[in-house]
Structures are given as C-alpha cells and as structure tokens.
Amino acid sequence: MRLRLGAALLLTGVALVPAARPALAQTVAGAPGGALPFSAAARPTLPGSVADEATPDPAATAAINGLGDDEALQGALSLDDDRVRENLREGTVDGLKATLDTTRNDAQGIPLGTFTLKPSLGQTLNHESTRNGDGSRESRTYTETGLKGTLTSDWSRHQLTVTGEGYWQKNISGSGETEPRASIDADLRLDITRATTATLRAGYAFDREDATDPNAIENATTQAGVNRYSLGAGLEHDFGILRGAARVDLERYAYSDARLSNGGRLSTADRDRDVATVTGRIGYELSPALVPFIEASLGRGRYDLRLDSNGYARSYDTLSGRGGVELDLGEKLNGELSLGYARYRFDDARLKDLNGVTVEGLINWSPLRGTDVTYGLSTTLEPSTTSGESGALAYTLSSRLTHALRSALVARLSSSLTLRNYPSGAASNDQKVWLAGAGLTYDINRYLALTGDVSYERTMNEGGNSTNVARIGVGLTLRR
Numbered sequence: 001m002r003l004r005l006g007a008a009l010l011l012t013g014v015a016l017v018p019a020a021r022p023a024l025a026q027t028v029a030g031a032p033g034g035a036l037p038f039s040a041a042a043r044p045t046l047p048g049s050v051a052d053e054a055t056p057d058p059a060a061t062a063a064i065n066g067l068g069d070d071e072a073l074q075g076a077l078s079l080d081d082d083r084v085r086e087n088l089r090e091g092t093v094d095g096l097k098a099t100l101d102t103t104r105n106d107a108q109g110i111p112l113g114t115f116t117l118k119p120s121l122g123q124t125l126n127h128e129s130t131r132n133g134d135g136s137r138e139s140r141t142y143t144e145t146g147l148k149g150t151l152t153s154d155w156s157r158h159q160l161t162v163t164g165e166g167y168w169q170k171n172i173s174g175s176g177e178t179e180p181r182a183s184i185d186a187d188l189r190l191d192i193t194r195a196t197t198a199t200l201r202a203g204y205a206f207d208r209e210d211a212t213d214p215n216a217i218e219n220a221t222t223q224a225g226v227n228r229y230s231l232g233a234g235l236e237h238d239f240g241i242l243r244g245a246a247r248v249d250l251e252r253y254a255y256s257d258a259r260l261s262n263g264g265r266l267s268t269a270d271r272d273r274d275v276a277t278v279t280g281r282i283g284y285e286l287s288p289a290l291v292p293f294i295e296a297s298l299g300r301g302r303y304d305l306r307l308d309s310n311g312y313a314r315s316y317d318t319l320s321g322r323g324g325v326e327l328d329l330g331e332k333l334n335g336e337l338s339l340g341y342a343r344y345r346f347d348d349a350r351l352k353d354l355n356g357v358t359v360e361g362l363i364n365w366s367p368l369r370g371t372d373v374t375y376g377l378s379t380t381l382e383p384s385t386t387s388g389e390s391g392a393l394a395y396t397l398s399s400r401l402t403h404a405l406r407s408a409l410v411a412r413l414s415s416s417l418t419l420r421n422y423p424s425g426a427a428s429n430d431q432k433v434w435l436a437g438a439g440l441t442y443d444i445n446r447y448l449a450l451t452g453d454v455s456y457e458r459t460m461n462e463g464g465n466s467t468n469v470a471r472i473g474v475g476l477t478l479r480r
Helices: 081-085
Strands: 004-009 110-112 115-132 137-153 159-174 181-191 196-208 220-222 225-239 242-255 258-260 273-284 290-303 316-328 333-346 354-368 371-383 391-406 409-420 431-443 448-461 466-479
Touching: 290 333, 316 354, 333 371, 354 391
Parallel strands: 004 391
Antiparallel strands: 004 409, 110 115, 115 137, 115 466, 137 159, 159 181, 181 196, 196 225, 220 258, 225 242, 242 273, 273 290, 290 316, 316 333, 333 354, 354 371, 371 391, 391 409, 409 431, 431 448, 448 466
8 A cells, every 4th residue: 555645834823815724623723832742730831832822722732642622633734724635634543633823813802701802804815826737727816804713711720712713715806716614613621630631622614625635526616515523522630650641532524515517516425424533542751851652542434325426335443553752842842753553444345444654743843032843744544535445544744934033023934745645556646735835924013914925836646737826915914
C-alpha cells in the first residue's frame, strides 16, 4: 500500500483573506495552541502561544494530546482548511488537532453576566483566478462576509467556552463556485479535583467540498456540502508521576446533494456515516518538561446504507496505537511528537485493509519576541467513493510563521506541500498539492484592523492535468 505524505505551512494572525477557511472543527477563535495535555486544572495554558491569550480555550489543554476536541488537524492548520486538507473529512487517526487560531482580538469584549462575548465582523474583497491543465481558465471577483465570536465564562471553578464562525461569499463578476462555511463548538471543563479534570464537548460544522477533492463530482456546478456533528467526553487524572486520560468521541457526517451542470441533482447520501472512537492514554513524567506516553484507540465507522451506490459495504473497524513525548520548555518551545500504527478493516472483503505508520505532533516555537512558528504532523483517513477502492491514509506536515513588524503591524508567510499516495493498483492517481501565501494585518485601533493577503495553490495529478489557483484580497475586520 502506498500512503500519503502531506505538508502544510500556514500563518498565524488573520488567515489569508481569499482562502480564509477556519477549520471544521477545524479552527476556533481565541484557542491557544501552547497548552500541553493532561490535568488542565493543574496545568493552565502555556504562555507564548500565538493565540489570543485574553480568551483561552480550555479544550486546547487536551487537544494537543489527541484527547481534545476532535476535528483533526485535517490537513491544514488554518489558512484554507478545505484546500489544504483536500477532503480529509474523517479526522486524524488520533484526533490530534491544531487549535491555534491567531486572529487577533484585543478588544475588551461585551460582558454578559459571568460571561464575556468577543464578536468580530469582517468584510473582504477578493479576486480568484483558476487555470486548468486542459488550458481552460476561470476567474471571479467576490466579496466575503465573516462573522465570528467567542463566549467565555468567568467562573472561579470550571470553564465553558463557546466559539462560532460563519462565512458567506457572493460573486460580483466572473464565474466560480462560492465556498460558504460555518462552525460552532462548545467546551465545558469540569475541575473535579486538583488532579482530575473532565471535559464535555459538542459541535457542528459545515463546508463544501472543493472541485479538486478526490471524491468531488465531475462536472458538478456545486459540490456536495458536508455537515459534521460531534459529541465527546474526556477524563484526565494525575497519578503522581503517571498521567492518565480517556476519551469517547461520536461524530456524524451528512452530505448534501451535488448540483450537476445539466441542472439535475446527484444524491451523495451513501456517504453518510457515524463514527465512534474510544481512546486511552498514559504518560510518565520524567520531568515537568518531558513526559513520554503511549496511547491506543478503537473505533467503528458505520454507514447509513449497508451498501453504497456501487454495491460495497464500506463500514469499517479501526485500531491504532502510538507512542511519543510531550515537551514543555516554557513559552519558547512546547508541544508533542508521536509515532504509531493504525489499521482500518472494511466489512466488504473486496476492499483492502488500510494500514500503516501514523505520525502526530504539534510544536510551538518562539525564537524571538513577536515571532511565532508552529509545526504540526497528523495522519488522516480518506474514505473513497470509487468502486473497489478503500481510500488512503493521509500524512500532513504543517507549519506557519508570523512576525510583528511593529506593535500594530503583523506579517505572515505560509507554504505547504501535500503528497497523496493511493495503494498500488488503485484507480485514483497520486496527487501533489503545493500552496504558498503571504499577508499583512494592520491594527488601525483595537477595534478595527486592515488585512491584505495573496496565495497561490497548485494541484498536480500524476498522469493527469494540473490546476493552478491564485487569490488576492483586502478587507476590514471590526472587533468589539
């Protein structure tokens, strides 16, 4: 079997305007990325995170160890989630998630009893140009309106954080598919004792598949929309030098119809499925800065229809394990790295098992004051819709960089490389996706910011045509 290796370098700060797609589950406003796993009550969020320190997300304390809010690193960290992760809908094998969302919001927020609401409204003007390998070109100019907010409790014990965001696009000229998306996530941390913490999670997310996704419908004017519902519960406890954690995650994926060029609709209901995963983990504290760990998980993916449109039973069982180390050297360097193995066995004997090495990790590095670098690794399952094909394991390497040129001016750089490898004999071709971008954010004042971004994406299909997409955009963000 051939596996896929992916790389994605993304920015902190405001995501590239033309491609600003917060993660389905995949990125939350104000979520810190420096937190290390286990005992959120005893170990608060680490300083030095590039996220908004004024609105910490308690779920991030568990996210980096694969026991936090599921929604995988899904292919990318937060530049353009759909394009970078290329339809990585199932989530990472271990549930590791990069929750870093570096959208700056220094406004004080709106007090609501024991809660603080931090809303923001953004409006951008963008231009996108697409050149296909067959020589055809397509371009569009469009506006994008984005609304996001974070509601955080101010309690002496426990914490509830609700984050939500939605983006709507409207074409002004040219042609091209719009890309609406939205998400809302709620995380409740319960500080049972100083050494024991429980976490309850719930979320919903929507986005639309991109035309370059492996499971995209050919000649569709509007690709299928993906609705994702999630529930989760976790428990963490410190046993002296040992740290234990367990988590249960439930997810549902529901797909809308795709609209065809002839005006008809194509149902994709045979992709609707439920996924349940149970994960356990134990770590050994060699020192406060170094904690080796081992982790194992079992799961089941069950499709609503026993047989898909091609007559295949695609429900599957999962088994995975990994070992790694947590690193905490303070605000300058912290994170986690791990190596493991996963296997996916399908109910239909005609579908080959997917199995292979998995890599997971998230590293936060601040070499200089005002400069933040984030590196991430994840492994993701991509279920296939092609007759006779199982899918692929997707490996993603991601990183991003921001630098404060001045107190009110932040520069961002990004690049990514994704390698999608299918098992030998598969009908699907290997694919490479390269993405690069740059941007600036200027804080006019604490309530208003001006942004400018450019990005370039190239999708290369082995033995087939390539697609090139260039984007540029400027916008304003109002914060309260």
